[in-house]
Amino acid sequence: MKYHFFLLLLLVSVFGFSQKSKIDFKAIQKDLKNDKSPYNYEKLIFKYKGYPKSLDTIESQHLYYGRNFRKDVVSTIDDDFKSLAEAFKTENFDECIKQGKILYEKDPTNMDVLLILLKAYDVKQDADNVIHHLGQFRALTGAIRASGDGKSEKSPYLVNSVGDEYILLNILNLGQDYTRGSKSMRDGILDIWEKENNKVYIKVLYIDY
Known part of the structure; x- marks a missing residue:
């Protein structure tokens, strides 16, 4: 079965809203570094990579907002990402997968990298990887959508x-x-x-x- 990338965001858009929760960034920073916390980064990233559907909203928010406290994230201004973006622009999807997998291992919660991998795997008709990374993408976007309702300055x-x-x-x-x-x-x-x-x-x- 072919999975059409251009439908992916539509699929995400109809996912149910999670319960809204106030984000405690200092607690997230502390939890991610605490080996005894259930929200320790290594514990969460193991679940995220292995079975992203098992993550609840709080776990997903720790991973997503925890990026603010990590030093090893991939930036869109990095040369490695620019090279990946160029491969995507020229529709060299084999190269997108090759480079994207490297950046994914370095920064697995990078949504820009995930989207490029999703597109590349969709073109290559690799349904297993599309479904897996879509589950990760859904977890991260779910974390954002649970951060507020977007209806006021107090709840963006x-x-x-x-x-x-x-x-x-x-x-x-x-x-x-x-x-x-x-x-x-x-x-x-x-x-x-x-x-x-x-x-x-x-x-x-x-x-x-």
Whole structure:
């Protein structure tokens, strides 16, 4: 069976909303480093890599927001990622898989890397890898969607980067007909996406503990 990549975000968009929970970033930072915590990074990443569907919302949020406290993440400005992006641009999907697997091992919760791998595996009709990485992608986006309801300044969706914000916008099916206003905050930038009487609030985090 062929899995069409362009339907993946649609599939994610119809997943049920998780219970909203206030994010305690200091607790996440502490838990991830604590070997005795059930939210220790190594324990969670083992579940994430092996069986992502087993992760609950709190576990997924520790993995997603815990990226703010890791030093080994892959950035879109890194040469390795730029090389992966170039392979994707030229539709060299064999190379996307080769390079993407390396970056995935270094930074398995990187949503940009996951999306490129999903597209490449979809083109190669590798259903097993599409389903597996889609489960991981669903866990991470579920963590974002459980961070708030996006309906007010006090309850925005929380994302780690502008790139993740645009992934969320696609999931929420917010098109180019929305206008964006921004407001600086102590721990990030609050973007207000507006169309007529509809507003969606998304905060791009800048955490410095």
